[in-house]
C-alpha cells in the first residue's frame with residue numbers, strides 16, 4: 001500500500017510504536033506509517049485483536065500485548081521494539097478513552113480510571129520510551145493523542161480534564177527532554193468515525209457530527225496523515241505544540257444538547273455499562 005499524500009519511503013528506516021494500534025485511529029495510523037516505509041510495533045491488551053491487525057497490516061508490522069498503565073508492561077513494549085529493531089524512533093501514545101456520562105454522575109472510581117488510563121498510561125509509556133530507547137539513542141519523538149474541543153466536552157468531563165493534563169505534560173516534557181534530542185507533541189483529535197463510537201448512544205453519535213462546523217465526522221486516514229507528518233522531521237520542530245485536527249469543532253459553542261441528541265424525556269442518554 002502507498003500513502004495518498006506522502007512520498008514513498010518518507011519514514012523509511014524509522015521504528016514506531018503505536019499504542020492502541022489494533023483498532024480505530026491507532027490501526028489507521030499504523031497503516032499510514034507502514035505505507036510511508038516505517039516498521040511499526042502495535043500494542044494493546046487484547047492479543048487476538050493485535051494479531052489479526054498485524055496480519056492484515058503486513059510483514060513490517062508486529063505486535064506486543066501489554067497494558068500501558070503498568071510500568072513493567074510499558075518497559076516490555078519498549079524492549080520488544082529494541083530487541084526486534086534495535087531502536088525506537090517514535091512513540092504514538094494513542095491508547096485511551098472514557099465513558100460518556102454527565103459530570104455530576106462521575107464516581108471517584110470512574111474519574112480515577114479515566115485519569116489512570118489517559119494521563120498515567122501516556123506518561124508511563126513516554127517515560128519508558130525516553131529512558132530505555134530515546135535518551136540512550138540521542139533522540140526520538142513522542143506523539144500524544146488527546147481530545148478536542150479544548151474547552152471541554154460535555155459528557156466527558158473526566159476525559160477533558162485528563163487530556164488537558166496530557167497537553168500540559170506534553171509542553172513540559174518537550175522542554176525537559178529537548179537537551180536529549182527528544183521531541184514531544186500532541187495531536188488533539190476532534191470527532192472521528194471509528195467503531196469505538198458505536199458504544200455511545202445512537203442519538204449522541206448522530207448529533208456529534210452536527211457539532212462539527214465542517215459538517216462531518218473526521219475520517220481515520222485524516223488523523224493518520226497528521227500522525228505521519230508529526231513522525232517526519234517536521235514533527236521535531238513542532239515539539240511542545242498541540243496540533244488540533246477537528247474540522248473547527250474547537251470553535252463551536254452551540255447549545256447543549258445539540259439538536260436531536262436528547263431523547264423524548266429531554267435528557268441526553270448515557271453510555272451502557274460494559275458487561276463481563
Ligand SMILES: CCCCCCC/C=C/C(=O)SCCNC(=O)CCNC(=O)[C@H](O)C(C)(C)COP(=O)(O)OP(=O)(O)OC[C@H]1O[C@@H](n2cnc3c(N)ncnc32)[C@H](O)[C@@H]1OP(=O)(O)O
Nearest residue numbers: 096097098099107109110113114117191196208271272273
Ligand atoms: C458528544 C460527543 C460524542 C462524540 C465523541 C467523540 C469523541 C470520542 C472520543 C473517544 O475517545 S472514542 C474512543 C473510545 N474508546 C474507549 O473509550 C476505550 C477505552 N475506554 C475504557 O476502557 C473505559 O471507558 C475506562 C473506564 C477508561 C476503562 O477503565 P477500567 O477498565 O479501569 O474501568 P472499569 O473497571 O470498567 O470501571 C471503573 C469505574 O469507572 C466507572 N465507569 C466505567 N464505565 C462506566 C459507565 N459506562 N458508566 C458509568 N460509570 C462507569 C465506574 O465507577 C467503574 O467502577 P465500578 O462501578 O465498575 O466499580
Ligand SMILES: NC(=O)C1=CN([C@@H]2O[C@H](COP(=O)(O)OP(=O)(O)OC[C@H]3O[C@@H](n4cnc5c(N)ncnc54)[C@H](OP(=O)(O)O)[C@@H]3O)[C@@H](O)[C@H]2O)C=CC1
Nearest residue numbers: 020023024025044045046067068095096189191192194196
Ligand atoms: N474516535 C474519536 O472520535 C476520538 C478518539 N480519541 C482518542 O483516540 C484514541 C483512539 O480512539 P479510537 O480508535 O476511536 O478508540 P478505540 O477504543 O478503538 O481505541 C482505544 C485503543 O486503546 C487500547 N487500550 C485501551 N486501554 C488500554 C490499556 N490500558 N493498555 C493498552 N492499550 C489500551 C485499546 O485496545 P485494548 O482494549 O485491546 O487494550 C484500543 O486499541 C483514544 O485515545 C481516544 O480516546 C480522541 C478524540 C476523538
